[in-house]
Amino acid sequence: MTTGSSPETVLVAGGGQSGFxxxxxxxDKGFTGRVVLVxxxxxxxxxxxxxxxxxxxxxAGEEQLRLRPEDFFAEKGIELVPGRVASVxxxxxxxxxxxxxxxxxxxxxxxxxxxxxxxxxxGADLDGVLMLRTxxxxxxxxxxxxxxxxxxxxxxxxxxxxxxxHAGRPVTVVEAQDRLLARVASPEVSAFFKELHEKAGHTVxxxxxxxxxxxxxxVSSVELADGSWLPADLVVVAVGVVPETTLASDAGLxxxxxxxxxxxxxxxDPKIFAIGDCANFPCVHAGAATRLESVQNAVDQAxxxxxxxxxxxxxxxxxxxxxxxxxxxxxxxxxxxxxxxQTVVTGDRAEGRFSVLSFRDGVLIAxxxxxRPPDHIAARRLFTAELRPSYADLEASSFDLKAHVKSxxxx
Amino acid sequence: MPKVTxxxxxxxxxxxxxxVGHSLMRVAIDxxxxxxxxxxxxxxxxxxxxxxxxxxxLDDLGPLCSDEEEMLDCTASPRAAxxxxxxxxxxxxxxxxxxxxxxxxxx
Numbered sequence: 254m255t256t257g258s259s260p261e262t263v264l265v266a267g268g269g270q271s272g273f274x275x276x277x278x279x280x281d282k283g284f285t286g287r288v289v290l291v292x293x294x295x296x297x298x299x300x301x302x303x304x305x306x307x308x309x310x311x312x313a314g315e316e317q318l319r320l321r322p323e324d325f326f327a328e329k330g331i332e333l334v335p336g337r338v339a340s341v342x343x344x345x346x347x348x349x350x351x352x353x354x355x356x357x358x359x360x361x362x363x364x365x366x367x368x369x370x371x372x373x374x375x376g377a378d379l380d381g382v383l384m385l386r387t388x389x390x391x392x393x394x395x396x397x398x399x400x401x402x403x404x405x406x407x408x409x410x411x412x413x414x415x416x417x418x419h420a421g422r423p424v425t426v427v428e429a430q431d432r433l434l435a436r437v438a439s440p441e442v443s444a445f446f447k448e449l450h451e452k453a454g455h456t457v458x459x460x461x462x463x464x465x466x467x468x469x470x471x472v473s474s475v476e477l478a479d480g481s482w483l484p485a486d487l488v489v490v491a492v493g494v495v496p497e498t499t500l501a502s503d504a505g506l507x508x509x510x511x512x513x514x515x516x517x518x519x520x521x522d523p524k525i526f527a528i529g530d531c532a533n534f535p536c537v538h539a540g541a542a543t544r545l546e547s548v549q550n551a552v553d554q555a556x557x558x559x560x561x562x563x564x565x566x567x568x569x570x571x572x573x574x575x576x577x578x579x580x581x582x583x584x585x586x587x588x589x590x591x592x593x594x595q596t597v598v599t600g601d602r603a604e605g606r607f608s609v610l611s612f613r614d615g616v617l618i619a620x621x622x623x624x625r626p627p628d629h630i631a632a633r634r635l636f637t638a639e640l641r642p643s644y645a646d647l648e649a650s651s652f653d654l655k656a657h658v659k660s661x662x663x664x
Numbered sequence: 665m666p667k668v669t670x671x672x673x674x675x676x677x678x679x680x681x682x683x684v685g686h687s688l689m690r691v692a693i694d695x696x697x698x699x700x701x702x703x704x705x706x707x708x709x710x711x712x713x714x715x716x717x718x719x720x721x722l723d724d725l726g727p728l729c730s731d732e733e734e735m736l737d738c739t740a741s742p743r744a745a746x747x748x749x750x751x752x753x754x755x756x757x758x759x760x761x762x763x764x765x766x767x768x769x770x771x
Contacts, residue, residue, distance in 0.1 A: 302705055317686075322694050549703070576709055583709055626709050626731070630738035655737075 261286035261359035263562060264348060266338040266500060268292015270300060271529030271551035272364035273320050278559035280329045288330065289356060293337045294387060297323050302548060304391040305415035306578055318388065341504040343522055360562050363501055363512055363527040367494035367546060372407060376466030382488045385412055394489065401487035405475050407463055409433040411577050413491035414446065418579040423454035425483060427475065431460045437575065439590060441598055441609045442621050449580045494546060496531045509533060511544040516568040518558050528554035537570045539589040547575050572636050585629035587636060588619030595644065599652045600625055610652060615644045631655045666760035670697045673768045682755040688764065689713040689751035699766035706751035708732050713750040714739040716765040722746060724758050741767030
């Protein structure tokens, strides 16, 4: 808690969605000490989801990306410090920025995010081989798209497919797994999106590895594992991310697929928290240590830590949910889809409006909704209200989630 | 610039300048108006930017599209005849003087 005589300082390392939210939520919670937000990107904190959607297409500008206008930060007394934290001196509770500036903290929040995984093949550093994470990346991609004739996307996950959807032309998507969205979606949903992308004119190559990128300075082709070559003058590499954990590991904190934190999102150093893409936390919904890359996780973890710092600590138990918007279809996922042993498809698959309910040991673990937002909202109510239904309960409601929620609230 | 007023459930209100072309959700966020969560960022996918519109002005707003219609059934506070999702309402000059009431709950 803050005290009148010696105001505390919270230092947030990382100015993405999670870092921003931590700073904003501290003020919402009435924190009166100093709040310093250190971020290495130009301008005020912004949202990343539109970078692979409306911003890429050009229907949203820089201003619409901003999480808050510039004067918000001055009004709320949030100090935006451009740069990166270079090191943490835990014994002295002090960080050193890359600029050499030193800052003392009472609480340090690591919101360092993740960086794009680099494709480990020859030619990955050629011109015309781009990735997408920051606004600058999106600007570069937009400019390159205008001049490109053959676009190849490596990676059929959220980012690669969103890019394909909003690139405004047919592209070739190369995916090493045997289905799209393999890490996040059920096979039913993967198959639906493959059809949709193919209908939109894209070529989808599954189970296809990339062995090299070729070109003289600028990329001109992609060599596949079967020895064939695809012509390409723009290659977008979207093969996942790696958590940014160097700061934590250099400071002697435990790092295993992210900065390891407890159920309060605290590292083994009680003054240091980690949140968002960089944090590996005990997830009650997954029943396992988990690292999530989503806006929901970034925002809710930030709120949880702000509450803890202002004396209102509670274990983190927010329900994970995700969304994507591709080729005109909205996919919303709630829960963690792992080791499902039973699935039920409801709605109208042929019309492209359906939900996939996944069960493990007779209990609902995840709901994926395609163009069925009401199912998504109903599923979230079900999960959060500790009304997690069994297969048998839902069968009694003919797997109609909305009706099921209504019958439960009435009972 | 048109002026729009957001009224909190406790009756306190704020009148702000609304940029033409921005959504009424975006205007609220930009001015730090509490009570709009907008967790999906304006895609009519979450129903957390629910507002009640002054009934006399309902016709000044565009019609409900099917996405918004469907999502209004999912709001945390009860849907009324004047319910809209503010992310689906672009600001026009005609909206000057519009009053929006915020619901008790968004989540």
